[in-house]
Amino acid sequence: MSPQAASLSNQANCLVLSCSPRAGGNSDTAARLFSEGCAQGLRGGREEKDGEGQEKSPPVFFLRDFAVEPCIACDTCGKIALLLKNANHQLTLREFAGNDLERTGARNAFAHPAFHCPLTQSDASALLLRAFVEASSICLVSPVYFYHLPAMCKALLDRMQTFWRLKTLFPGSGKRLFALQGKTCRVILVAGQKQGRKLFAGALLSLKYSLSGIDARLPEPLLLRALDAPDDLSRSPELMELIRAYGREAGAELRALQEN
Numbered sequence: 001m002s003p004q005a006a007s008l009s010n011q012a013n014c015l016v017l018s019c020s021p022r023a024g025g026n027s028d029t030a031a032r033l034f035s036e037g038c039a040q041g042l043r044g045g046r047e048e049k050d051g052e053g054q055e056k057s058p059p060v061f062f063l064r065d066f067a068v069e070p071c072i073a074c075d076t077c078g079k080i081a082l083l084l085k086n087a088n089h090q091l092t093l094r095e096f097a098g099n100d101l102e103r104t105g106a107r108n109a110f111a112h113p114a115f116h117c118p119l120t121q122s123d124a125s126a127l128l129l130r131a132f133v134e135a136s137s138i139c140l141v142s143p144v145y146f147y148h149l150p151a152m153c154k155a156l157l158d159r160m161q162t163f164w165r166l167k168t169l170f171p172g173s174g175k176r177l178f179a180l181q182g183k184t185c186r187v188i189l190v191a192g193q194k195q196g197r198k199l200f201a202g203a204l205l206s207l208k209y210s211l212s213g214i215d216a217r218l219p220e221p222l223l224l225r226a227l228d229a230p231d232d233l234s235r236s237p238e239l240m241e242l243i244r245a246y247g248r249e250a251g252a253e254l255r256a257l258q259e260n
């Protein structure tokens with residue numbers, strides 16, 4: 001894991017994740033441009049007035065730096081969701097987060113379903129899952145691989161099952177236990193082909209349903225075609241500006257959140 005990956009929390013509260021296995025390609029470039037735009041949106045022109053600097057530029061993380069095991073359908077998350085639902089009194093957040101469920105009667109349950117998933121003991125997913133829950137704004141950037149997402153990105157989305165099971169078996173738990181609210185997830189997909197009516201369809205459906213477990217709203221995605229060589233995006237000033245503008249939209253939204 002890179003040193004950068006050690007902490008995923010940042011003051012801008014925006015998680016920017018590049019999901020390409022290829023380092024230095026179009027997804028990485030797009031993620032960096034989005035982050036730049038997001039910083040501009042966050043500053044909202046304030047740097048001209050009071051000299052505020054670059055400190056709010058969200059860091060870009062690379063999924064390939066994290067070992068994320070694929071879901072094995074053990075349904076531990078489903079069992080935990082039912083234990084939580086059937087706990088004999090209303091759990092306080094402290095009990096829930098403080099690994100104190102035994103006292104509540106939910107024996108053998110652990111603290112946080114996402115981090116209690118057995119796979120989080122042996123892989124690096126806990127940091128990422130936590131970041132997904134905590135971020136107000138997320139930007140996922142990924143290439144299209146055979147009309148879908150690269151395997152490592154799909155593996156991460158499958159691990160959202162932990163939130164999905166909680167949400168469906170214990171309605172309302174997301175808001176109560178994770179304080180989930182008004183999260184947005186922007187999506188940038190890059191593909192080599194120029195054509196293909198359903199080129200992005202599979203990826204977008206997976207993203208929509210997997211991220212619904214954390215109640216993420218997906219604004220209009222940015223779908224980019226004809227980007228194949230690793231430097232194709234960096235040779236297109238128009239597309240680069242389009243991505244910055246998409247980032248500015250997210251930054252302006254975050255600024256409004258921070259000001260309220």
Ligand SMILES: Cc1cc2nc3c(=O)[nH]c(=O)nc-3n(C[C@H](O)[C@H](O)[C@H](O)COP(=O)(O)O)c2cc1C
Nearest residue numbers: 020022025026027143145146147191192193227228
């Ligand atoms: C295994 C693999 C499968 C791919 N499948 C598709 C595909 O189905 N459709 C497409 O348009 N491009 C496909 N591509 C091309 C990539 O989407 C394209 O090169 C993209 O720019 C890679 O993004 P990156 O530079 O961020 O890695 C594929 C590439 C690889 C390596």
